[in-house]
Amino acid sequence: MAQKPSIPKGTRDFNPVEMARRNYIFDTIRNVFYLFGFQQIETPAMENLSTLMGKYGEEGDKLLFKILNSGDFLRGVDPTLIESGDCPKIAPKLCEKGLRYDLTVPFARFVVMHRNDLSFPFKRFQIQPVWRADRPQKGRYREFYQCDADIIGSDSLLNEIDLLQLIDEVFHRLGIRITIKLNNRKILAGIAELAGEPDKITDITVAIDKIDKIGLENVKADLRERGLSESAINTIAPVITLSGTTEERLQKLSEILNGNEAGAKGLEELKEVIEGTDRLGLKANLELDVSLARGLNYYTGTIIEVKARDVEIGSITGGGRYDNLTGVFGLPGVSGVGISFGADRIYDVLNALDLYPSNIAGTAKVMFTNFGVKEAERSLEIIKKLRESGIAAEIYPDAAKIKKQMGRADALGIPFVAIVGETELQNECVTLKNMSTGEQRQLDVCGLIDALS
Secondary structure: OOOOOOOOOOOOOOOOOHHHHHHHHHHHHHHHHHHHEEOOOOOEEEEEHHHHOOOOOOHHHHOOOOOEOOOOOOOOOOHHHHOOOHHHHHHHHEEEEEEEEOOOHHHHHHHHHOOOHHOEEEEEEEEEEEEEOOOOEOOEEOEEEEEEEEEEOOOOOOOHHHHHHHHHHHHHHHOOOOOEEEEEHHHHHHHHHHHOHHHHHHHHHHHHHOHHHHOHHHHHHHHHHHHOOOHHHHHHHHHHHOOOHHHHHHHHHHHHHOOOHHHHHHHHHHHHHHHHHHHOOOEEEEOOOOOOOOOOOOOEEEEEEEEEOOOOOOOOEEEEEEEOOOHHHOOOOOOOEEEEEEEEEEEEHHHHHHOOOOOOOOOOOOEEEOHHHHHHHHHHHHHHHHHOOOOOOOEEEOOOOOHHHHHHHHHHOEEEEEOHHHHHHHHEEEEEEEOOOEEEEEEEEHHHHHHHO
């Protein structure tokens, strides 16, 4: 007996209806990207591990899918190393490539490789899948799409303000109510300095980034495990749990960070972004969240995260400022800022709220019945004219019973059925049936095109 087929955990198949819905998301985001002046690029699914490793922090490196070298991948590997079972040391010997973890690091590599062909500041967008060896759970997959927009080659905070407007426009078009959370990595660096642990900024950000998932007490426990003193933890905890309005939080931060150069700079940048955004206005809620850290190491300034207000799910968009990402590839001093829409989580939100338009079934608008050779030939002639007019049309391929043909149209949600039988051949017309109302009317080809347009 053949084994029942399956797919890897954390991956999904999508049927035609689901693909129509996903394409609605991609098309909406893509159209807004173009509206804001971004240009599209693509990069390979796999990158050299040397490109990926060390860019996402220790946690991120563990989640990289690594690809075994071709051929005899054990050749030249010390057998004692294999016997030791030390995976972090073995992996680089067996794997030279890995699946991309996100689109930002490959983009930085792209910029460095093609810098002589680009005009800076360069505004790019990318809509492609990424892979993470994470534990699958609701809203978290091992294969998922990201929709990224980045501006590189400019340190102006106008870029952050523009990206917030872009986020607002995308979710307004999708009909999702959101809260946009903001922070600044320099503020977190300032807090680490005030806590007397500037060298542990990475440990601090990785820990506090989990506060929404595990709560404050567990964050404190994590910080202890990472070697922070009780004094340092007592300094950090009140700051990352600040409450009140955005204005009140800014005032409290100003008092806490008084005299701290890094923190004050971050606060100044944060105020400029918030004030600029307030002047333009947002449909979304904008909230300062000092606990927002986004665990990726490459962020250096503004940090952005978006949450859906009506569905319990993780971040559906995130991003921030990175000032030195291209430096690791030999191009220092190039600042960038970007955001990434989590298309798969957005898809889950739209499904939960049933926010899809009714006209995105992803099927033909009209199906022609098939009563025989002559009728099919005439139908195909008409279908060609419909398609030339931009109307999606198809014919039932076999001269089956009419009930079966109608059943297929109904099952696929095709809104109209066109009937070309003996009478229609004689009268040079088509009978068009509305599958929702049952209404039928006879039309010539021009009238059919008008009715379906």
